[in-house]
Amino acid sequence: xxxxxxxxVRNHQTSGAQMRTGKSRDSGFDSAHRPGMTLEPRKxxxxxxxxxxxxHGAIARQPSWLVRxxxxxxFLIVMCLAPAIGLLTVFLTYPLGLGIWLAFTDTTIGRxxxxxxxxxxxxxxxxxLWWNAVFYSVVYTGxxxxxxxxxxxxxxxxLNNHFPFKSLLRAIILLPWIVPTVLSALAFWWIYDPQFxxxxxxxxxxxxxRSSNIDFLGSPWPARFSLIAANxxxxxxxxxxxxxxxxxxxxxxxxxxxxLDGASAWQRFRYITFPMMMPILAIVMTFSIIFTFTDFQxxxxxxxxxxxxxxxxxATLAFQRGIAGGELGEGAAIAVSMIPFLVFATLFSYFxxxxxxxxxxxxxx
Amino acid sequence: MTDTVAQPTADAxxxxxxxxxxxxxxxxxxxxxPLGCFVLILLFxxxxxxxxxxxxxxELMNYKDNNPFWISSPTLAHIKHLLFNTAYPRWxxxxxxxxxxxTTLSLIASTLAAYAxxxxxxxxxxxxxLGIYLAYLVPPSILFIPLATVVVQFGLFDSPLALILVYPxxxxxxxxxxxxxxxxxxxxxxEECALVDGAxxxxxxxxxxxxxxxPGLISAGIFSFTLSWNEFIYAxxxxxxxxNKTVPVAILTELVTGDVYQWGALMAGSxxxxxxxxxxxxxxxxxxxxxxTGAVKE
Numbered sequence: 001x002x003x004x005x006x007x008x009v010r011n012h013q014t015s016g017a018q019m020r021t022g023k024s025r026d027s028g029f030d031s032a033h034r035p036g037m038t039l040e041p042r043k044x045x046x047x048x049x050x051x052x053x054x055x056h057g058a059i060a061r062q063p064s065w066l067v068r069x070x071x072x073x074x075f076l077i078v079m080c081l082a083p084a085i086g087l088l089t090v091f092l093t094y095p096l097g098l099g100i101w102l103a104f105t106d107t108t109i110g111r112x113x114x115x116x117x118x119x120x121x122x123x124x125x126x127x128x129l130w131w132n133a134v135f136y137s138v139v140y141t142g143x144x145x146x147x148x149x150x151x152x153x154x155x156x157x158x159l160n161n162h163f164p165f166k167s168l169l170r171a172i173i174l175l176p177w178i179v180p181t182v183l184s185a186l187a188f189w190w191i192y193d194p195q196f197x198x199x200x201x202x203x204x205x206x207x208x209x210r211s212s213n214i215d216f217l218g219s220p221w222p223a224r225f226s227l228i229a230a231n232x233x234x235x236x237x238x239x240x241x242x243x244x245x246x247x248x249x250x251x252x253x254x255x256x257x258x259x260l261d262g263a264s265a266w267q268r269f270r271y272i273t274f275p276m277m278m279p280i281l282a283i284v285m286t287f288s289i290i291f292t293f294t295d296f297q298x299x300x301x302x303x304x305x306x307x308x309x310x311x312x313x314x315a316t317l318a319f320q321r322g323i324a325g326g327e328l329g330e331g332a333a334i335a336v337s338m339i340p341f342l343v344f345a346t347l348f349s350y351f352x353x354x355x356x357x358x359x360x361x362x363x364x365x
Numbered sequence: 366m367t368d369t370v371a372q373p374t375a376d377a378x379x380x381x382x383x384x385x386x387x388x389x390x391x392x393x394x395x396x397x398x399p400l401g402c403f404v405l406i407l408l409f410x411x412x413x414x415x416x417x418x419x420x421x422x423x424e425l426m427n428y429k430d431n432n433p434f435w436i437s438s439p440t441l442a443h444i445k446h447l448l449f450n451t452a453y454p455r456w457x458x459x460x461x462x463x464x465x466x467x468t469t470l471s472l473i474a475s476t477l478a479a480y481a482x483x484x485x486x487x488x489x490x491x492x493x494x495l496g497i498y499l500a501y502l503v504p505p506s507i508l509f510i511p512l513a514t515v516v517v518q519f520g521l522f523d524s525p526l527a528l529i530l531v532y533p534x535x536x537x538x539x540x541x542x543x544x545x546x547x548x549x550x551x552x553x554x555x556e557e558c559a560l561v562d563g564a565x566x567x568x569x570x571x572x573x574x575x576x577x578x579x580p581g582l583i584s585a586g587i588f589s590f591t592l593s594w595n596e597f598i599y600a601x602x603x604x605x606x607x608x609n610k611t612v613p614v615a616i617l618t619e620l621v622t623g624d625v626y627q628w629g630a631l632m633a634g635s636x637x638x639x640x641x642x643x644x645x646x647x648x649x650x651x652x653x654x655x656x657x658t659g660a661v662k663e
Contacts, residue, residue, distance in 0.1 A: 073485060073566070077481045080478060080481035081477070083474035083477060084478035084541060087530070088500050092503060092508065095512045099507060171650040174646075180594065180595040180612070181597065181613075182616070182617055183612075183635035184410055184414075187632065190413070190414075193628075196425070198433060236403075241654060291504060294505075296505075296506050315506035319598070323510065323513065328510055328514065331510045332511060335507045335510055342503075
């Protein structure tokens with residue numbers, strides 16, 4: 001035990017020296033990967049900490065102890081940040097840069113590509129399938145986001161009332177969000193079956209509203225809307241529960257004041273609920289837009305882009321060209337072409353967020 | 366003056382309004398009916414999934430003689446087929462391994478990172494926090510192609526280890542953000558007391574901050590577990606051999622064969638693949654909801 005402690009101290013001193021030269025991130029990376037080590041209580045150097053529990057001593061040595069604190073804190077910070085930053089650098093930042101680089105090369109699986117400039121993008125601009133995917137990605141995101149938020153907000157308002165079994169209901173409602181998307185997508189695939197669709201059965205044999213089965217996935221527009229419906233189904237719980245959290249932070253006294261002033265239910269919603277919900281709506285909507293626009297699983301599971309490539313999203317097209325087709329460069333170019341849309345959504349989020357002091361350290365320091 | 370005049374009329378208006386709102390029929394129409402529809406629609410696919418898994422094939426394909434909403438002769442044939450004629454148990458264990466591995470890794474990394482950002486304040490710590498938050502906004506759909514080449518470079522292609530290492534890219538940002546919020550809610554005075562008593566920073570983390578942050582750690586753990594259980598695109602791109610696939614990928618790529626779909630087996634596979642997360646979720650549902658809402662509120 002003691003030997004390990006002294007080892008810690010030595011380790012700390014060397015890395016602390018490197019810290020000042022700015023190379024600390026790499027040096028911290030190796031040792032910090034062994035988490036047990038960073039969690040060990042670190043024994044203070046010198047005789048001071050031996051009598052640490054005596055109050056009298058603590059007051060007497062406060063200044064020098066603070067000096068020591070600042071002496072080792074940078075090292076501790078580096079050690080603590082190293083695993084997270086290391087993982088994110090190797091598996092997120094580097095691939096992001098690599099992806100952008102790949103988009104400018106003609107790499108295929110098994111062959112290193114050479115730099116070809118904007119050729120991939122020029123090709124994409126003349127590719128009707130890419131335009132088709134952009135079109136459907138935008139439609140998919142727009143319609144699905146609208147549906148999710150309209151229905152999700154409604155559900156949140158409903159859940160904000162008092163009724164029995166409220167927490168049970170809240171738990172059940174989240175199920176579509178918990179269950180693996182691909183598996184619920186398979187259930188939708190079965191629900192959309194051309195012959196044995198349960199919806200067709202209801203409409204044709206039970207309600208007699210139609211005379212023939214609906215061909216959900218056989219032709220472009222019905223397939224597109226079937227996918228959007230499945231996406232809305234999956235997204236409602238997340239939106240509803242997030243917005244419910246926002247609704248619960250609104251002070252009831254605001255509503256009381258408005259009611260005293262004679263505001264109608266609609267006015268209370270329009271002038272209190274909605275403005276108070278704006279910041280949280282902005283955040284949730286940004287997340288929703290980003291993850292709907294880059295959605296992959298639902299489309300891949302249900303239609304794989306068909307019929308006749310009409311339901312390709314940019315992500316599924318990138319997969320088809322990049323991984324299945326082996327054209328890594330072109331697939332990367334398709335993936336990169338999603339970035340402008342995402343930057344737009346993130347900026348939207350940033351300005352939505354900036355209205356509240358969300359960054360830590362500003363409000364409570 | 367105007368206030369005192371307006372007061373009585375406003376009161377008179379508001380009172381019947383609230384009474385009407387609370388009246389039974391209106392409440393039924395405005396709250397319970399729409400809620401019922403929501404619950405029905407949100408749960409129906411699961412009901413349909415479950416009932417399909419236990420239906421014999423004859424009933425599955427014949428709506429004329431059977432009520433499709435019910436089973437007249439339930440069977441375990443689909444589940445038996447799944448468990449004994451396919452590699453399903455193997456897929457389940459792989460998925461479990463990947464989910465537990467990546468959850469552990471991300472929890473350790475994000476606890477330390479959140480502690481450093483929130484408690485060991487340093488110049489630029491808000492920017493590190495912002496950077497980690499922005500990492501959450503990078504979707505896997507952009508990364509999977511270059512990541513596939515990175516995984517091949519590391520010699521991890523077709524290995525579950527690749528997934529354990531890659532999943533933290535979306536788990537760490539979320540967990541860090543969640544835990545920053547949790548650490549923030551722990552009174553700083555507790556740490557100051559410990560500091561005065563001569564505890565070191567790491568003793569404080571281990572003895573004071575972490576025990577108080579256990580609910581946050583549980584939330585982050587559950588969230589990570591479900592997210593890695595559900596992950597699809599990386600598992601699809603990085604795993605080639607049938608035996609190493611995770612449940613969501615394997616069901617879609619190994620069970621969907623030919624033109625005639627084995628809907629019974631497919632739905633049984635989906636049901637069994639959903640059950641672990643559903644059970645796990647039901648055990649910790651309050652933590653899950655609070656993590657979801659807490660993360661949004663942050």
